Amino acid sequence: MHTQASLGALAVNDSHFGAATNSGQILLVENLRKTFRSGSQGITPLDGIDLSIERGEMIAIVGPSGAGKSTLLHLVAALDTPTSGTVYFGGNSLHTLSEAELAEYRNRAVGFVWQRHHLLPDFTAVENVAMPMLVRGEGLGEALRAAEEWLGEVGLADRAAQRAGELSGGEQQRVAIARALVNRPALLLADEPTGDLDERSAENVFELMQRLHRSHHLTSILATHNLSLARRTDRVLALEHGKLNPGGEGLAGSAAAMARQAGPATRTQGERG
Numbered sequence: 001m002h003t004q005a006s007l008g009a010l011a012v013n014d015s016h017f018g019a020a021t022n023s024g025q026i027l028l029v030e031n032l033r034k035t036f037r038s039g040s041q042g043i044t045p046l047d048g049i050d051l052s053i054e055r056g057e058m059i060a061i062v063g064p065s066g067a068g069k070s071t072l073l074h075l076v077a078a079l080d081t082p083t084s085g086t087v088y089f090g091g092n093s094l095h096t097l098s099e100a101e102l103a104e105y106r107n108r109a110v111g112f113v114w115q116r117h118h119l120l121p122d123f124t125a126v127e128n129v130a131m132p133m134l135v136r137g138e139g140l141g142e143a144l145r146a147a148e149e150w151l152g153e154v155g156l157a158d159r160a161a162q163r164a165g166e167l168s169g170g171e172q173q174r175v176a177i178a179r180a181l182v183n184r185p186a187l188l189l190a191d192e193p194t195g196d197l198d199e200r201s202a203e204n205v206f207e208l209m210q211r212l213h214r215s216h217h218l219t220s221i222l223a224t225h226n227l228s229l230a231r232r233t234d235r236v237l238a239l240e241h242g243k244l245n246p247g248g249e250g251l252a253g254s255a256a257a258m259a260r261q262a263g264p265a266t267r268t269q270g271e272r273g
């Protein structure tokens with residue numbers, strides 16, 4: 001069992017799992033492997049992944065469909081467990097955390113944006129954004145107040161009372177970003193957040209993420225098929241054949257592979273998000 005003291009060691013500033021402002025490594029992934037079994041078959045999308053991320057970095061992970069980008073983000077977010085290897089956040093191994101601590105890590109340290117927004121369509125925009133605060137036990141009034149502020153930050157203050165299902169795809173993704181950040185996490189993980197959007201909306205959503213990344217001192221990991229957006233991050237890593245390689249050749253290889261599959265910098269196959 002972990003004590004409150006050991007949980008406190010995970011804090012990256014004065015609040016547990018709060019936004020990081022000081023420099024240094026925030027995330028370390030060591031020799032990460034993930035094998036999925038179905039019957040007698042096994043598939044190993046991650047076969048020895050090493051990755052170190054500094055606080056404040058924004059990195060992009062590219063790679064062909066099925067390469068394991070979502071799998072890697074899920075392991076970093078503690079939404080799934082590795083077959084072997086370790087993810088460290090703030091110097092602490094996630095696999096030593098109790099279930100309660102992992103739940104707190106997911107709720108407080110990590111903001112996750114999916115390709116499809118996963119909003120509750122019958123709830124209003126502001127209610128959707130407030131949800132993670134309610135989950136962590138905040139009162140309704142405070143949660144709605146913070147949610148409204150976040151909707152302002154993503155440019156949707158005037159749509160707060162609109163049902164999420166009635167918003168456009170780009171607007172829904174903005175709401176999803178506000179929801180991901182309402183608990184002021186240190187890490188923003190985005191799994192093809194622009195994959196379902198047209199070029200202009202994708203550009204707007206990416207610019208918004210970049211602006212919030214800077215203004216809230218986030219550390220961000222973006223999985224994407226969009227190479228032109230990927231190149232605008234601090235660092236591009238290419239995931240292929242179970243390994244993560246720095247941009248350059250790996251990226252060029254990935255770009256070529258994607259071009260063969262789907263046409264340059266587009267996403268026409270692979271519905272997995």
Ligand SMILES: Nc1ncnc2c1ncn2[C@@H]1O[C@H](COP(=O)(O)OP(=O)(O)OP(=O)(O)O)[C@@H](O)[C@H]1O
Pocket residue numbers: 036037038043045063064065066067068069070071072269270271272273
């Ligand atoms: N829960 C699961 N059970 C079995 N196999 C899985 C599971 N999740 C992922 N896989 C397999 O692992 C591989 C990697 O999948 P993943 O979704 O991580 O790829 P991806 O790079 O995100 O692809 P895309 O670009 O299409 O989103 C795929 O072959 C996929 O079928």
Ligand SMILES: [Mg+2]
Pocket residue numbers: 069070071191272273
């Ligand atoms: Mg994916």
